[in-house]
Amino acid sequence: DAGITQSPRHKVTETGTPVTLRCHQTENHRYMYWYRQDPGHGLRLIHYSYGVKDTDKGEVSDGYSVSRSKTEDFLLTLESATSSQTSVYFCAISDGQGENQPQHFGDGTRLSIL
Amino acid sequence: AQSVAQPEDQVNVAEGNPLTVKCTYSVSGNPYLFWYVQYPNRGLQFLLKYITGDNLVKGSYGFEAEFNKSQTSFHLKKPSALVSDSALYFCAVRKERSQGNLIFGKGTKLSVKP
Numbered sequence: 001d002a003g004i005t006q007s008p009r010h011k012v013t014e015t016g017t018p019v020t021l022r023c024h025q026t027e028n029h030r031y032m033y034w035y036r037q038d039p040g041h042g043l044r045l046i047h048y049s050y051g052v053k054d055t056d057k058g059e060v061s062d063g064y065s066v067s068r069s070k071t072e073d074f075l076l077t078l079e080s081a082t083s084s085q086t087s088v089y090f091c092a093i094s095d096g097q098g099e100n101q102p103q104h105f106g107d108g109t110r111l112s113i114l
Numbered sequence: 115a116q117s118v119a120q121p122e123d124q125v126n127v128a129e130g131n132p133l134t135v136k137c138t139y140s141v142s143g144n145p146y147l148f149w150y151v152q153y154p155n156r157g158l159q160f161l162l163k164y165i166t167g168d169n170l171v172k173g174s175y176g177f178e179a180e181f182n183k184s185q186t187s188f189h190l191k192k193p194s195a196l197v198s199d200s201a202l203y204f205c206a207v208r209k210e211r212s213q214g215n216l217i218f219g220k221g222t223k224l225s226v227k228p
Binding site for chain 2: 042103
């Protein structure tokens, strides 16, 4: 398995609180991605990074921000969590130019916002 | 716009029988297609990809996929299903002019009964 660690694995929090999810990789891959998985929607891209300090928005980026200060770490922040952000969040990485390379996924963070 | 469709929410197969999980796509240029599998409480695992070349692509765990350009399909197949193949399967297409971003189908749950 690719060296991807997501933390925490589970979190329960309240509406309006800030939440930060961490993705750590040991593969030295250039590309990193954050997805959310919801029933009936498959996986949807939130944000991605193509290098240190280089990030861009995905399909469902509203309410989320990201940061990548080191190659190995990609942080996803919910500035003020809402119940609609209850989901399972997956980090993924890919190598090279990213275009033809498969993405490899972490085991996810289950986030519940009450 | 690129899109991926998995027309079946669930596929039921008896152990030992062949299985097919369907995927159709829509892209404006050459398609780069991927299949992933997800087991409970785990991230997605890469199975196989089609970039160019032979229409029959072989992947992990005895799976293969057939690319059909005229029908814009990329169906996942396996000659003899195992109970352990029971999982959620996702088809994905690479988004053009992106940093390797993928668009995922909504997933098909495969159930293999003994």
